[in-house]
Amino acid sequence: MSTPTRAQQDDGAAAPFVLTRRRINLIFTALVAGMLMSSLDQTIVSTAMPTIVGDLGGVSHMAWVTTAYLLASTLVMPVYGKFGDLFGRKNLFLFAIALFTASSVVAALSPTFEVFVASRFVQGLGGGGLMILAQAIIADVVPARERGKYMGPMGAIFGLSAVAGPLVGGYFTDHAAFGWQWCFWINVPVGLLALALGVFALELPKKRNSAKLDVAGVVLLSAATTSLVFFADEGGSRGWTDGLTLAWLAALLVSAVGFVLVERRATEPIMPLSLFRTRMFVLPTALGLVIGLGMFSAIGFMPTFLQMASGTSAADSGLLMLPIMGGLMLTAIGSGIAITRTGRYKAYPVAGTALVGLTMLWMTTLTGGTSLVTIEVMLFLLGAGLGLVMQVVVLVAQNAVPPSQLGAATATNNYFREVGATLGVAVFGTVFTSRLATGLTEALTANGPQAAAAGITSPDTLVPAAVQAAGEPLRGAIVSAYADALAPVFGYLLPFFVIGLVLAVLFRTVPLSDVAGMVARGEAVYEDGTATRGEAGATPLGAGAAASAARAADDALPGQRHERAEEPAPRT
Template sequence: MPTTVVQTTGATPDAGQTQPRTPSKRDVLFVFIGLMVTMLMSSLSQTVLSTAMPTIVGDLGGVDRMTWVVTGYALAMTVMMPVYGRISDLFGRKPLLLIAIMLFMCGSTVGALAGSMDFLVSARVIQGLGGGGLMILSQSAIADVVPARERGKYMGVMGAVFAVSSVAGPLIGGWLTSGPGWRWAFWMNLPLGVLALAAVACFLHLPKPSKENQSHIDYFGMALIVAITLIIVLTCTNTSKLNTLNWVEVAAALVVLIALFVSVELKVKEPVMPMMLFSNSNFDVATIGALLIGVAMFGVLSYLPTYIQMTTGVTATQAGLLMVPMMASVLITSIISGNLVSKTGKYKAYPIVGTIIMALGLALTSTLKADSPVWMLCIYTMVFGLGLGLGQQILMLIVQDAFPAAIVGTATASFNYFKQVGATIGSAIVGSVFTSRLTGFVRDNLAAAMAHVAAAGAGTAGGRGMAAMKGATVLSPSDLTPRAVNALPGMLRTPIVDAYNSALLPIFLWMVPFMVAAVIVFFFVRQKELSTSIEH
């Protein structure tokens, strides 16, 4: 293992700045455990309520605000990413991470005690305000205690934790809902939060940053990036409600706000997202590639569990179990690739090969039929997972190694911000196209089935079948939940499931060009020698 040395950059620390100390192996281990727990809490909270929502709506009402339980968390988390990154570079990672953990625990407590949907949405927003910090600061803090050459194996494990918890979220949510109750999806965060607080407070020892630039906080830039993010997220989650004029207005507002944001960031002393980040080719390449992959990856993963339920007739929990092969493949390749990077110091090939394998997995998945065997679905999604685990966390290592320690938090946050924006756009694209296609396929398939029933004969059974099908033709896509579809008689269920398959799976193939574009971009990554020291 390379020798770990602490380096300082810049002038001699002033009286208000503590000297850095070399972290012991014990400190690194306990800090890493705490950071994994924070990553676990943040990623679990993105998916754990998905299987609990029907029960929650039954308990609290407010079905019209149900989508905000998910959107509120995602919006708050995305908005806070660049803010946490920059503030942590100015004021230090440790205090911000402790605040983020406590904020997340506060939101969890409010959610567990929520007596109405409005309170639950408020709790999710509070969770998101803390969750953005958990996601960013856990990744940034690794760079503070582990040199780049050794960081690969730690990033690999963190990537595995993120992937496993994201897939396991629906499983845990389903188990809690059918067992102790959905409120435990919030209560469980409190002991995890206490563990993370203890690990960070006791074992994360970092030098205090210089106070020289702490008075130059970019409030205007933060406000602008919040406004830009609000427009992007709200637009992407309400695409079906926008007409052509609305789209023109949204585009015009974004152009004006982005131009103003760039102008502000070029002028202020401590910008929330320094434009100099974009002068680094490795940052540009990794960020563009991650955004492209985010569009494809999250667009697919958002609908895959529902697709499994719809075509196989299994419950949400069972659908989560069918995603275990993909989860296992992510876990394996994420850890292997991280360790190989730490051993060899070479990283360029992993995002390229990983993205190619992901594209292959998407292409294979797009060939599935409604009656395809379950084992085939598991194998194809496992191929996708192999690629996902191989390269995704390596991109974070590439970004962090491209900049000095003074702006690692900012670089990490900016990278994750664009990745999250890509995920939001991808989910919106797939959702919008899928919904419009599903309506047409359901109408056409039911019309064909009605013609078949009519041709078969006009007996009593045929008359009942015709009446049922005429009623089904007025169903909207929002009515076609897995539970509702699986409760239908075979003459109705089969054409609807076929329509679902025909509407969704070709879109997976349409996501492959995004992966191909990312592969081309990753060829421009510049291989650098990874540092064997910790820089402060």
């Protein structure tokens, strides 16, 4: 083991430790367990929600179940990212797992709706940290040149959870032996396993840092994020010109301006503005925002349409979303492996954004008569396109910043994706629901006697089973109303994917770093004689070389570290 470098002694960091392939794989296993728990919980309540709010008496405030989690997880992303850079990530990751697991127990035991919503908020505080820290820790232990094959499976976890969550939640809810509480009890053994793996496998150096915390930045960013979420929520329900909606917009603008002013003077800003002077950070972050806006809008509205078109239950309709998961997992993992082998990444976000845009264009042709086979093909292509983009934008953003800012860069990139998702679901959800209400009213009016006989008295009384039992022509009219409301939404999303395609084309093909974040910062060294950065034969870095790499990276201006050549860096 090498002795600590002078830089490490000055900043109080622990002595370097050896990064072996076995250690990296153990760390990756712990991270996957934490990410799976967090991402699954975002979707598992979707099919159980009607039962949950009915049991707890919160039907009229159902939106709070989703809003509480979304708000909390988005709030803490930048905090976890920056604090991880300053104080180390292991203890923060363990804290996030423990918080998430404990709040799951409270959610399962909730006696009232208010307690349940509070537990969901606390879950979000833990879940947001799990997502950010997992991606930042991988950047700490795996060089960008090799990171694709790790981040591909991480991206696939999102696709898996998007489908598995509703299926598992529906199964627990529909079976009396379990009940909706098991949507949260299931987190306990998974959380304890993740905690044990984290304690014993997540070997990361501890840091001591006396930097002044950016308290004002945290407060103002939290205010801006809260205002954004409520602006989108109120705008979607009350209307975009409603007084309360405009008040939240004003609060958003004021807090955002205040945040920028504070960050310009902060010693350790929670979201360093210097990141936004780096072209290859700004472009993937902006593309992530666009992808978040389009992806969550499309995926969020499709299950409802599929339930009506197929007549299946909420839980069973989740099976019809499997093609998205299959396409996303295939391309996310495949592109990650390809990037590791070639060092090239630009083609994937370009191809992925184009594929998603073309699929959206095809989905504008959706009608009540479109076959399920055709819809499944659409969903597969949509997932395949998303898999080519989602994790690549994180990888490129991480590669563009100094090793000392990996956490802040990862958090900022994810933060703006969540901002896009929040706005997309709210804005385009308003378009969808307003058109749907009009279409359903016309369908029920045109088929009044048949609707009355089927017990469908208003759009609010529609359930898939009743629609199927009603028979034709009422069933066809209702399905067409859903299709006619949904198809234009995909059309409205197209301009954003055109913008996303332009952003992807503007990516600069720069070499991916051959040095893991901790090695570049002088906190770790590679095991002598092992290939920890790719194929066998890679030459290990000593502590001195690592410290030199760290100083060179930190001294370089943002965006200049890897923008010297247009071809992949040679394997040293």
